[in-house]
Amino acid sequence: MGFDLAGYHVPVKAxxxxxxxxxxxxxxxxxxxxxxxxxxxxxxxxxxxxxxxxVFHATGELIxxxxxxxxxxx
Amino acid sequence: MIQxxxxxASTQKTAIxxxxxxxxxxxxxxxxxLVDLMKRGITTPQxxxxxxxxxxxxxxxxxxxxxxxxxxxxxxxxxNKLVLDRQPLLAQALNAGxxxxxxxxxxxxGNMMQRTRCPYFYDTAMPCNKxxxxxxxxxxxxxxxxxxxxxxxxxxxxxxxxxxNVALVALDATVHIAGPKGNRTVPFINFHRLPGDLPQKDNxxxxxxLITAVEIADNPFxxxxxxxxxxxxxxxxxxxxxVAAALHLDGNTIKGVRLxxxxxxxxxxxxxxxxxxxxxKTVSEGTFRQAAEIAMQGAKGFKYNSFKLKMGPNAxxxxxxxxxxxx
Numbered sequence: 187m188g189f190d191l192a193g194y195h196v197p198v199k200a201x202x203x204x205x206x207x208x209x210x211x212x213x214x215x216x217x218x219x220x221x222x223x224x225x226x227x228x229x230x231x232x233x234x235x236x237x238x239x240x241v242f243h244a245t246g247e248l249i250x251x252x253x254x255x256x257x258x259x260x
Numbered sequence: 261m262i263q264x265x266x267x268x269a270s271t272q273k274t275a276i277x278x279x280x281x282x283x284x285x286x287x288x289x290x291x292x293x294l295v296d297l298m299k300r301g302i303t304t305p306q307x308x309x310x311x312x313x314x315x316x317x318x319x320x321x322x323x324x325x326x327x328x329x330x331x332x333x334x335x336x337x338x339x340n341k342l343v344l345d346r347q348p349l350l351a352q353a354l355n356a357g358x359x360x361x362x363x364x365x366x367x368x369x370g371n372m373m374q375r376t377r378c379p380y381f382y383d384t385a386m387p388c389n390k391x392x393x394x395x396x397x398x399x400x401x402x403x404x405x406x407x408x409x410x411x412x413x414x415x416x417x418x419x420x421x422x423x424x425n426v427a428l429v430a431l432d433a434t435v436h437i438a439g440p441k442g443n444r445t446v447p448f449i450n451f452h453r454l455p456g457d458l459p460q461k462d463n464x465x466x467x468x469x470l471i472t473a474v475e476i477a478d479n480p481f482x483x484x485x486x487x488x489x490x491x492x493x494x495x496x497x498x499x500x501x502x503v504a505a506a507l508h509l510d511g512n513t514i515k516g517v518r519l520x521x522x523x524x525x526x527x528x529x530x531x532x533x534x535x536x537x538x539x540x541k542t543v544s545e546g547t548f549r550q551a552a553e554i555a556m557q558g559a560k561g562f563k564y565n566s567f568k569l570k571m572g573p574n575a576x577x578x579x580x581x582x583x584x585x586x587x
Contacts, residue, residue: 188379200494255492256500257405257567260574 195253262301268310272438272470279309280440280468287311287470289331290365292358293374301384302391316369316472319343324478330369330436330471334424335360337368347476349506349518352487353427359496369471371424372435372451376462376526378407378418389415390459397459405564406498409572410525416459417562419523420452421498426522427487429530430504433476439469448474452527459526481506481518488579489522490571499523501571503579512543519555519580524572531555534576543584545577552576 188194213221234252242248249258269275279285284306288294297303316331321342328337337343338354357363357371366374380386380398387396399407399417407417425448433448452463465471484507491497501523508516517538519531534555541547552573561569581587 189383193379193382195493195497198493198495253492256490257571260567260570 262298262304264298264305265307266310267307268313270313272311272314272316272472275309275311275314276438276440276468276470278307279470282307283467285309289367289370290333292362292366292370294370297375300382302382311470321346326476326478328368328474328476330473331367334358334363334366334368334371338363346478346482347427347431348482349431349485349487349504350424350427350476352485353423353502353504356487356489356499356502357423368424368474371422372428372471372474373463373465374422376418376420376452379403381418390418390455393458393460400562403564404562406500406523407562407565408525409559409561409565409568410521410529411454412526413455413457413459415457416455416526418455418459419498419525420462420527421523422528423487423489423499423502423522425452425528426502426504426520428474428476429528430506430518430520431476431479431481432518433474435471436473436475437465437469438472439466443472449528449530455526462526479506479518480508480516484509484583484585486579486583488575488582490575501568501575503575505576505579505583507543507580507583509543509584514538514541514543514547519551519576521555521572521576524559524568531576533557538580543586545581545586548577548580548584549573551580 214223215221217224238249238254241254245259247259267278279287286305286308288308288310289312294303312331314331316329318329319332319337319340319342320327326342326346334354338351343351378399380388380402381391386398389395389397397416404417408419428448435446435448435451437444437446450464453461487504489499489502491499499522502521504520506518507514517535519535521529521531534551537554538551555576556569556573559569
């Protein structure tokens with residue numbers, strides 16, 4: 187049930203912890219002439235599993251279905 | 261586009277008269293819920309009477325009570341020194357609600373008047389007895405994860421989304437109302453309604469009546485208080501369950517207590533029986549657990565919200581522990 191982003195919950199600032207930025211100081215001449223690397227999709231592969239594992243570590247509950255909403259931990 | 265007329269009222273008297281005599285007229289203050297409902301075609305007033313110029317913004321403490329004008333902004337109340345010193349539970353609840361931007365627009369009266377609602381109320385393609393009496397309740401057999409576990413009827417199982425209301429019902433506030441037939445006051449607990457056979461009526465305000473202020477009599481609940489809101493994300497989300505807890509302690513003995521829940525009923529839900537069970541007892545997790553079980557008597561879950569039957573008592577225990585300072 188939901189037809190806009192008010193009802194479709196994405197993380198907001200209050201949900202996001204401090205982010206540590208790591209700069210990779212190495213040219214990549216293959217992808218583009220600027221030498222920049224693309225990092226769009228790569229983190230998508232592991233991050234839900236990483237969050238689910240962190241939650242498991244904190245609660246002892248391993249939830250294998252997204253989203254990880256509070257009701258699933260009762 | 262739906263056309264409507266907009267009038268800026270300069271006196272309370274004309275605002276009330278204009279709204280009382282026109283069936284399609286509504287008051288507007290912050291508009292944070294009403295404009296939303298108008299954009300979606302759920303509420304279609306033909307006349308909006310803007311009350312923002314009325315002198316109802318003050319927060320003052322005369323003899324033995326705090327009086328909060330109905331047009332005081334949610335953010336102004338939450339950071340007001342009198343409120344923070346005397347009724348910190350109210351400030352906590354306000355800050356748990358909506359977003360900073362909304363709290364800067366929304367008024368105290370408007371917060372009380374926001375619709376008790378659910379996604380089926382908002383979706384005009386779905387049946388909803390509250391939006392369209394007699395059309396049925398989509399949530400009863402539908403996706404009812406956010407819905408009521410207390411006081412619902414087969415006509416409506418929506419919950420009142422306000423956090424402020426939960427604190428005000430716990431604090432025994434009084435609502436001051438002006439209307440075409442004169443002034444009256446209503447205890448906060450009697451302001452909002454259960455759905456019964458008239459889910460389209462969220463509260464007991466009559467046509468043309470205007471909330472002018474909310475008063476809270478001085479009480480000993482200025483120290484051991486906590487508003488706990490459990491929600492799907494850390495801000496800008498309605499409560500799955502919330503608890504307003506206030507303790508008056510003499511050492512470890514509970515001399516007085518106020519307890520209310522949000523996200524569980526069509527109106528802010530006061531837990532009177534649990535309060536009675538706590539008075540005179542010694543502060544402990546076991547005592548709080550017993551009170552939480554009493555509080556949950558009569559609760560009933562639906563297909564997707566039965567988790568609230570567990571989350572509810574857990575939240576009560578946590579809120580009381582935090583209020584009491586038990587880690």
